Amino acid sequence: xxxxxxxxxxxxxxxxxxxxxxxxxxxxxxxxxxxxxxxxxxxxxxxxxxxxxxxxxxxxxxxxxxxxxxxxxxxxxxxxxxxxxxxxxxxxxxxxxxxxxxxxxxxxxxxxxxxxxxxxxxxxxxxxxxxxxxxxxxxxxxxxxxxxxxxxxxxxxxxxxxxxxxxxxxxxxxxxxxxxxxxxxxxxxxxxxxxxxxxxxxxxxxxxxxxxxxxxxxxxxxxxxxxxxxxxxxxxxxxxxxxxxxxxxxxxxxxxxxxxxxxxxxxxxxxxxxxxxxxxxxxxxxxxxxxxxxxxx
Amino acid sequence: xxxxxxxxxxxxxxxxxxxxxxxxxxxxxxxxxxxxxxxxxxxxxxxxxxxxxxxxxxxxxxxxxxxxxxxxxxxxxxxxxxxxxxxxxxxxxxxxxxxxxxxxxxxxxxxxxxxxxxxxxxxxxxxxxxxxxxxxxxxxxxxxxxxxxxxxxxxxxxxxxxxxxxxxxxxxxxxxxxxxxxxxxxxxxxxxxxxxxxxxxxxxxxxxxxxxxxxxxxxxxxxxxxxxxxxxxxxxxxxxxxxxxxxxxxxxxxxxxxxxxxxxxxxxxxxxxxxxxxxxxxxxxxxxxxxxxxxxxxxxxxxxxxxxxxxxxxxxxxxxxxxxxxxxxxxxxxxxxxxxxxxxxxxxxxxxxxxxxxxxxxxxxxxxxxxxxxxxxxxx
Numbered sequence: 001x002x003x004x005x006x007x008x009x010x011x012x013x014x015x016x017x018x019x020x021x022x023x024x025x026x027x028x029x030x031x032x033x034x035x036x037x038x039x040x041x042x043x044x045x046x047x048x049x050x051x052x053x054x055x056x057x058x059x060x061x062x063x064x065x066x067x068x069x070x071x072x073x074x075x076x077x078x079x080x081x082x083x084x085x086x087x088x089x090x091x092x093x094x095x096x097x098x099x100x101x102x103x104x105x106x107x108x109x110x111x112x113x114x115x116x117x118x119x120x121x122x123x124x125x126x127x128x129x130x131x132x133x134x135x136x137x138x139x140x141x142x143x144x145x146x147x148x149x150x151x152x153x154x155x156x157x158x159x160x161x162x163x164x165x166x167x168x169x170x171x172x173x174x175x176x177x178x179x180x181x182x183x184x185x186x187x188x189x190x191x192x193x194x195x196x197x198x199x200x201x202x203x204x205x206x207x208x209x210x211x212x213x214x215x216x217x218x219x220x221x222x223x224x225x226x227x228x229x230x231x232x233x234x235x236x237x238x239x240x241x242x243x244x245x246x247x248x249x250x251x252x253x254x255x256x257x258x259x260x261x262x263x264x265x266x267x268x269x270x271x272x273x274x275x276x277x278x279x280x281x282x283x284x285x286x287x288x289x290x291x292x293x294x295x296x297x
Numbered sequence: 298x299x300x301x302x303x304x305x306x307x308x309x310x311x312x313x314x315x316x317x318x319x320x321x322x323x324x325x326x327x328x329x330x331x332x333x334x335x336x337x338x339x340x341x342x343x344x345x346x347x348x349x350x351x352x353x354x355x356x357x358x359x360x361x362x363x364x365x366x367x368x369x370x371x372x373x374x375x376x377x378x379x380x381x382x383x384x385x386x387x388x389x390x391x392x393x394x395x396x397x398x399x400x401x402x403x404x405x406x407x408x409x410x411x412x413x414x415x416x417x418x419x420x421x422x423x424x425x426x427x428x429x430x431x432x433x434x435x436x437x438x439x440x441x442x443x444x445x446x447x448x449x450x451x452x453x454x455x456x457x458x459x460x461x462x463x464x465x466x467x468x469x470x471x472x473x474x475x476x477x478x479x480x481x482x483x484x485x486x487x488x489x490x491x492x493x494x495x496x497x498x499x500x501x502x503x504x505x506x507x508x509x510x511x512x513x514x515x516x517x518x519x520x521x522x523x524x525x526x527x528x529x530x531x532x533x534x535x536x537x538x539x540x541x542x543x544x545x546x547x548x549x550x551x552x553x554x555x556x557x558x559x560x561x562x563x564x565x566x567x568x569x570x571x572x573x574x575x576x577x578x579x580x581x582x583x584x585x586x587x588x589x590x591x592x593x594x595x596x597x598x599x600x601x602x603x604x605x606x607x608x609x610x611x612x613x614x615x616x617x618x619x620x621x622x623x624x625x626x627x628x629x630x631x632x633x634x635x636x637x638x639x640x641x642x643x644x645x646x647x648x649x650x651x652x653x654x655x656x657x658x659x660x661x662x663x664x665x666x667x668x669x670x671x672x673x674x675x676x677x
Contacts, residue, residue, distance in 0.1 A: 071673045129545060137489065137534070138550040158551075159535045242494065242536055242675040253672070256396050257495075258665045259421075 047272070054265045062266030072250065072267065079247045082164055082236070083229035089169040090176035090225050091218065098180035102187075113181075120174045128238040131167050132158060135239075164240040168232055172225050179224055183217020219286050227275050247271050302382035303607055309336055310378055310612040311633065314619070319635040322568045325619045329373060336381060357386040358600040361398060361409040364391030366621060371413075374616035375608045383607070385600050395421070398592065402427050407594040410601035411608075413454045416586030417497065417664070420657035423448055428590040435602040440610045442628040444585050451588035452609045453626030455617065456644035458652055459498045460580035462562045463554035464547060465572040474554055477506035477579050481525070483532050488553030490529075491543050494536035496671035497660055498581040499526070501653065502556065505579045511653040519667065523674060536675060547573065559643045563622035567641060575641070580652035582643055585626050618642065 020026055054062060066072045097116070101109055119127065134140050135157040142154035157163060187210060195205035233248035247267065254264035313332050317325045362371055368391050376387035390409065395418045401407045402425075414422060422428050428450035436452070445453035463474050467488060474486050480502070492499050501514050503525040509518070534552055537543050543555040544565050559580070565571040589609060591601040607613060614625035615633040624642035625631065631639055639645050643652070660667075 071669070071676060074676060132545065132551070133549065136546075136549060136551045237538055238542070242672075243677075245672075245676050250672075253668070256394060258668055259396055259399060260665060261396070 047269075050265050051269055054262055054269075058262050062262045063270070065263060066266055066270060075245050075247050075250050076270075078244055079230055082161070082168065082232075082244065082246060083226050085161075085165045086168040086172060086229045087222050087226045089165060090173050091222060093169065094173055094176035094180055094221075095218070098177050098184055101177070101181045102184045116174050116177050119170070124171060124234045125238065127170065128167055128235055131163060131170075131239050135163050135166070158239060159241045161240075161244055164236045164244045167235040167239050168229055171232075171235065172228055175228065176221050176225050179221035180214070180217055183220065184214055186217075187213045216286065219282070223278070223282050227278065230271065230275060302384075305336075306378040306382035306607070307610060307612045309333075310374075310616050314612065314615050314633045317619075318633075319637065322619065325616075326373070329616070333373075333377060333381070355383070355385040356597050356600055357388045358410045358597055358604045359388045359390060359408060359595075360604070361390045361393065361412045363393040367391075370617055370621035370623075374620055375613045376604075378613065379604055379607045383603060385603060387604065398427065399425070402593060405594060407592045408596065409592050410595040410597045411589060411591055411604050413587070413589050415457075416583040416655060416657045417660060419448060419451060419586050419588045419590075420661045422590055423451065424661060427593055429593045429595070429598060431591065431605070432598075432602045435599065436606040436609070440606075440627075440629070442626070444628060445609060445626050447585045448588055451590055452605055453585040454587050454589045454609070455614070455623035456583060456585060456626050456642070456649075457587060457623050458559040458580045458582040458643035458648075459493065459556055460559050460562060460643075460652075461554060461576040462547065462557050462565075462573045463576070464550075464552075465574055467553045473574070475576060475578065477502045478508070480554060481506040481529050483529070486554070489534040489546075489551050490532060491535050491537055491546060491552050491555040492529075492533060493556055494538045494675065496667045497664070498556070498655065499671075500667070501581060501655070502579065503529075505653075511579065514653060515656040515659045517659070517663075517667075519670070523670070526674070547571075559624075560622045563641050567622065567638075577643075577648045577651040580643070580648075581655050582649060582652040583657075584649075584654045585644075586655075586657055587626075 097112070101112055104112070132139070136142065137154045137156075137158070139158070141157060142151075145151045146154060191209050191213070192205045195209045196202065200208065231248050232246055233252060236244050236246045237249055248271075251264050251267050251271075254260045254267065309332050310329075313325065313328050317328050360371070360376070362368065368389055372387075372389060376389060380386050393414075395414060398407075398409055398412060398414075401409065430450055431452065438446075441452065447453065461474070461477070461480060465473075468474070468486075474480055474482075479486055480490060492502070500517055500519070500522040503522045504514055504518065505511060507521060507525045509521075535542065535546065537546075537555075540558050540561045543552065543557040544561045546552045547555050547557075548565065548569070548571055559575070562573065562575050566573050566575070589605050591598055591605065595601060609627060611625070611627050611629035611633060614627045615630040617623060618625050618630065618634065619638075622641070624644035625634075626644060631645075634642075640647070643649060
C-alpha cells in the first residue's frame with residue numbers, strides 16, 4: 001500500500017497495458033480463489049442459510065428468548081468470565097517463557113519448544129482426566145497438603161471455576177507462548193543494547209524498550225486465546241460444575257438432545273457475532289495483520 | 298431362510314461363546330480375535346477358489362451409533378462377522394448424533410442405513426416415523442424373541458439401565474446404601490455422590506427417594522422432585538455427562554456411591570475387578586426401547602435389512618453383551634451366556650423386576666420444558 005503513489009502513471013506517458021497475469025490483483029486472486037471458494041461453500045453459505053431459515057421460520061423469537069432468559073445471560077457471563085481469566089492466566093505464565101525463549105541458546109530453545117508443544121498433542125479428554133487425579137478430594141495435591149498437615153480438610157480444587165480455568169490455561173498456554181515468541185523474535189535486540197549503552201540497567205532497558213515493543217504481540221496473542229477460549233466445552237463439562245456452563249455446552253444441549261435448532265442457531269449466531277465484533281474492534285485499534293505476523297504499519 | 302454364509306458366521310460366534318463360557322471379557326476377545334483371523338483366512342481362500350468377485354462389489358451399509366468402546370463392540374460382535382461372511386461392508390459412523398439423523402431426513406438426504414438408538418430417540422423415531430417398515434422376508438422372525446418386536450418398525454437391540462453402585466471399600470458390611478432414600482441421606486451415608494446431568498431418571502430417583510412407589514412415578518410430580526433434589530444438591534460432587542466419569546471417579550475414590558449406566562458398572566466390576574456392588578432396586582431400565590431401525594429413504598435398505606437379520610440374532614447379541622455388558626433383548630441369547638454372567642444383566646428377569654421402566658412417551662412430550670427447568674435449576 002505504501003508504494004501506491006510512485007507506481008502511478010505520469011500524465012506524459014500513456015499507461016502501459018500489462019498482460020493479465022502481471023496485474024497487481026491477478027496473483028493474489030488466483031492464489032486465494034480455492035480457499036475463498038471453500039469458505040463460501042462450506043462456511044459462509046451454510047451460516048447464511050442457517051440465519052435466513054431461522055429468521056423465516058420463527059423471526060427473532062430465538063434471539064428474544066436468549067436475551068430475556070436468565071439462564072442464557074448467566075451462560076454468557078460464565079463464558080466471558082472464564083475466557084478473561086484464562087487469557088490473563090496464559091499471559092502471566094506465557095510471557096516469561098516466551099521471553100526466555102528469545103534469549104537462550106539454540107539447543108535449549110529447541111528443547112523448551114518441544115516441551116511446550118508436546119502436551120498440545122494430547123487429547124483434551126485425557127488432559128482433563130489428569131486434572132481429576134491431581135485436583136480431586138483424594139487427589140495428589142490434597143493428599144500432600146493433608147498429609148503434611150498444611151490443611152485439615154481437602155481443599156475444593158475440582159469441579160469449580162478454579163479447575164475449569166486451570167484446565168483451559170493448560171490447553172491454551174502453548175498457543176500463547178508460540179504467539180508471543182513469534183512476536184518477540186521480531187523485536188530488534190539491538191534496541192535494548194542501545195539502551196544499555198546509554199546507561200540503562202537491564203531491567204530498565206526491558207521495561208522501557210522491550211516491553212512496550214512486545215505489547216503489540218501481547219494484544220494479538222490475547223485476542224487469539226480469548227476467542228479460542230469462548231468456544232470451549234470439553235474442559236468445563238468434565239472438570240467444571242454446572243455453574244460454569246459455557247455457551248458451547250448450551251448450544252450442544254439445544255441442538256443435539258433437545259433438537260431445538262432455532263434456539264441453538266440463535267445462540268451460535270450470537271457467539272459468532274460477538275467474536276467478529278471483537279475482531280473488528282481489535283483491527284481498528286491494533287491492526288489485525290499482526291496476528292499473523294504481518295509487518296507493523 | 299438364512300443363507301449358508303450367515304449360518305457360518307453365527308456358528309463361529311456360537312463356538313467362541315461356548316468355549317469361553319464363564320471366562321472374562323479379555324479371554325472372550327482374545328478367542329474371538331483368533332476365530333476372526335482364522336475365518337478371514339478361510340474366506341479369502343474360498344473366495345479365491347470360487348472367485349466370487351461379486352462379493353467385493355456389494356454396496357456398503359452405513360450404521361450410526363455411539364463411538365469409543367461401543368463402536369469397537371459393535372464392530373467385533375456384529376459388523377465384522379457379518380461383513381466377513383456376507384461380503385457387505387459396514388461403514389460405522391460415530392459420534393452418535395440423533396439431530397444429524399433428523400436433519401438428513403428433513404433434507405430428504407438420509408445417509409444412514411441402519412441405526413441403533415437409545416430409548417428416548419427410539420420413541421422419537423416412532424413418533425416422527427423416521428424408520429421404514431421391516432422386510433420380514435429378509436429378517437427371519439424365527440430367530441428373534443417377542444421382546445424384540447415390541448415397537449413398530451424396530452427390533453430390540455440391547456437393554457441398558459441406570460443404577461446405583463457403592464464402593465465396598467467404604468461400606469464392606471451389610472450396612473450399605475440400598476435405596477435412593479439412602480442415597481439422599483447425607484447423615485447416615487456421608488460421602489461423595491454423583492448423578493447424571495439430565496432430568497430423565499434423575500427426577501425419578503428423587504421421587505423414589507421421597508417415597509413415591511415405582512409404579513406411580515408417571516406423570517412426574519415435578520415440584521416434588523425438584524424440592525427433593527434441592528436437598529441433595531450441595532452433596533453432589535459432580536453431575537456427570539459421559540459414561541466414563543462416574544466410573545473413573547468412584548475408582549479414584551472421589552465418589553463413594555453414584556448413579557451409573559449398568560454397562561459401565563459391569564465394566565468396572567467384571568472387567569476391571571473393582572470392589573463395587575450394583576443396587577438394582579429402584580434402577581431405571583430402558584426396557585426393550587433401545588432399538589435398531591432401518592432409516593426411511595436410506596441408500597441401502599436391503600443391505601440394512603440383511604445386517605439387522607444378523608445383528609438382532611442371539612449370537613451377536615450375546616457376543617455384544619460379553620464385550621460391552623449391554624444386555625441382550627433377544628432372550629435366546631441367554632442360552633449362550635453363563636448363569637453368573639446373566640445375573641449381572643439388566644434384562645435378567647430378577648433384576649428387571651426390581652427396576653422401574655422409564656416412560657419414554659412421557660419424556661418425549663415433556664423433555665424440552667423439563668430440561669430447561671432442570672438446567673436453570675442446576676446452573677444456579
